[in-house]
Amino acid sequence: MGLNDSRRGIVHVVGPEQGLSLPGMTIVCGDSHTATHGAMGALAFGIGASDVSHVLATQTLWQPRPKSMRVNITGRRAPHVSAKDIILTVIRNLGASGGTGHVIEYAGPVISNLSVEERLTVCNMSIEAGARAGMMAPDDKLINWIAGKSFAPCGKNWDKALTNWRVLKSDPDAIFDKEKTIDSKDIIPMVTWGTSPEDALPINEKIPDPNSEPEQKKRNIMSEKLEYMGLKPEQALTDIKIDRVFIGSCTNSRIDDLRAAAVAKGRRAAVPAMVVPGSAAVSKQAKQEGIDRIFINAGFDWRPAAGCSMCVGVNGDVVPPGQRCVSTSNRNFRGRQGPRARTHLVGPAMAAAAAVTGKISDVRAFEAR
């Protein structure tokens, strides 16, 4: 899909959006966040360059069989809690290597109640818990979402596909190598403070104190992170002033994410805030709904063309050295968004809140305008 193709955008947004990623498929890409497509009930994972050439040449791939993990999210999520907050909580819970060697299946009532776009956000960050892939079983909500998409099957092929898709779920007595249950009642909006997605905290907490860490090695690592990020122990998260905001990336750039970030309506950006839609189709729909005007009127920088942009900063959209950026992307590694850039990962509404206050903020305190 060329630059002027009306269907183009970030690969992991376009695939599901256009019906190219479907239940039961094996899907690969030379990119870390390929797990996103797992929300379609597919087995999707990132691969390296030599694997890419193997797939191009043979349409097959040699892989060791991963182990399986089920993460059950129970209870009911509270208002203003986004899918991003859920996955950040999961990653914090499992740790950056908790899922290593495993494929995670997300299950439970909270997952079933997520919209399809929210499920894409959750699966997207599976690798940040070390997992090979993340997936969810197809259900009626997903099937209705897929129906009619450009590359989705139709006619007799649709009926045939449905027969296959309806049995794509774990058997009741399926055995997983690991199981984890997380109660969503305590999940509130989250923000990362360090240089790994596992360094996430609820918004009402404070920067951790390395001295409270019993192991010397971990204390040192924590101190180094705080130094890089320019943060002090016991600092309230909501006291941290920021330099800019990025709303975009394959994690959070779909229409639902932009709608959530439209909490900026009637307010003004206090810092430079860039909004990059995930695809040409998302951009078009945002314009139809007037969401682009909401951002423009609030002084945000609404970008006309979709792409990975400031998530990885290789296209020129970078965070200047030393600046602190609140971002809806998926990685807060040192230098990810630019040399010496400091990244705080949040959900889209939280990002918009930070943009209009100029500091990390609790979006639950915002009223709609």
Added chain:
Amino acid sequence: MTKEPNSLFDKIWNQHEIKKNTAGQSLLFIDRHFCHELSFHAFNMLEARKMRVRHPKRTIAIADHYTPTSGTNKSNFTNIAHYNLYKNLESNAS
């Protein structure tokens, strides 16, 4: 044979497993392959071995990492190397 009962992951893996090697790895059929600009390494490898893409229709190429967000014209690229990466993907895809 596979153990019963199966998880969602088991079902998809089993349906796509062509065979196993002596190291215990599975050869999986890949239904969909997405390529972005950095796939040029892989395309170069194919060209060096005079090989063609096996299933072009299952392969989708979209530039997203190096593309400008200011617009979709050549003039929007501020770095010629990024534009060349895009053109390279376009030519590999055709």
